[in-house]
Structure formats: structure tokens, C-alpha cells
Amino acid sequence: MSDCLFCKIIAGEIPSSIVYEDDTVFAFRDIDPQAPVHFLVIPKAHIPSCGAVTPENSAVVAHCFEVISQVTKEQGIESFRVVSNCGEQAGQSVPHLHFHVLAGRDLSWPPG
Numbered sequence: 878m879s880d881c882l883f884c885k886i887i888a889g890e891i892p893s894s895i896v897y898e899d900d901t902v903f904a905f906r907d908i909d910p911q912a913p914v915h916f917l918v919i920p921k922a923h924i925p926s927c928g929a930v931t932p933e934n935s936a937v938v939a940h941c942f943e944v945i946s947q948v949t950k951e952q953g954i955e956s957f958r959v960v961s962n963c964g965e966q967a968g969q970s971v972p973h974l975h976f977h978v979l980a981g982r983d984l985s986w987p988p989g
Contacts, residue, residue, distance in 0.1 A: 883919050883973035901937055902944045913981030914954060918944050924974040927963040938974070945978055954980045 885891045886905065893905035896916045907915040920937040924930065930938055942959075949957055957980035962969035 881923060881973050882971050883975060884923055887919070887921050897944055897948050899944075901940050904944060904948060907977065911977075912979040912984065914952070914957070915977065915979050916948070917975045917977055918948075919973060919975040925972045926969060926974055927961050929974070941976055945976065949978065949980070956980060958984045 882891070886893045887903050895903070895905050897904040897918075901921055902918060903921055904916055904918045907917055918941045920934075920941060922934065922937055924934055924937070945959060949955075957978055960977040960979065961975065
């Protein structure tokens with residue numbers, strides 16, 4: 878999708894601090910980190926949100942979680958939070974499915 882911020886990051890049109898990349902998934906550091914460790918894991922295929930996950934694209938979502946597991950292990954992170962906002966009212970600011978991975982401090986609930 879040509880006007881999607883994350884699609885532009887995946888395409889290299891906007892620079893990012895890459896954490897991981899393969900044919901299906903892209904992970905990069907958040908530009909406004911909310912914890913000492915804060916990166917996003919996104920599918921390269923444009924999926925607007927969790928609400929758009931279907932049987933046809935759910936394998937990429939499973940792969941996102943495999944990547945989260947791999948990257949956190951590689952970075953020695955044992956305790957972390959994974960967040961995905963779905964829709965504007967829930968705080969989704971980019972309409973491309975993405976998972977925030979946060980770690981490195983106590984993460985209270987509710988966040989704030």
C-alpha cells in the first residue's frame with residue numbers, strides 16, 4: 878500500500894533501525910520508545926490490523942510471534958510485553974498490523 882508508513886519503511890523509503898528481517902516479517906526499533914527495549918514486529922504483507930486477520934493470512938501472524946520469541950531470546954530478554962492496538966480508539970496510529978515488544982523495566986497495568 879503506497880501511502881502506508883510501515884510499507885514505506887519495509888520498502889526502505891523511510892530509514893529504520895532494523896532488528897530482524899526475513900521474506901515475511903520486518904522488525905525495527907520504535908522511534909518513540911516507551912521502555913528501554915521497544916521494537917515493532919510487522920508482516921511485510923499489508924494487513925490493516927488484528928481485525929483483518931483471516932485463515933488465509935494467519936500464518937504470517939504466527940510467524941510474527943515466532944520472530945518475537947527468537948529476537949527476545951537472542952537479546953537475552955526473558956520478560957516482555959507484546960501489544961497490538963486495533964483501531965483508532967484503541968490507539969492504533971498506523972493502519973498496518975504491528976506488534977510492539979516492550980521490555981527492560983517494570984511494565985505496570987494499566988499502562989501509563
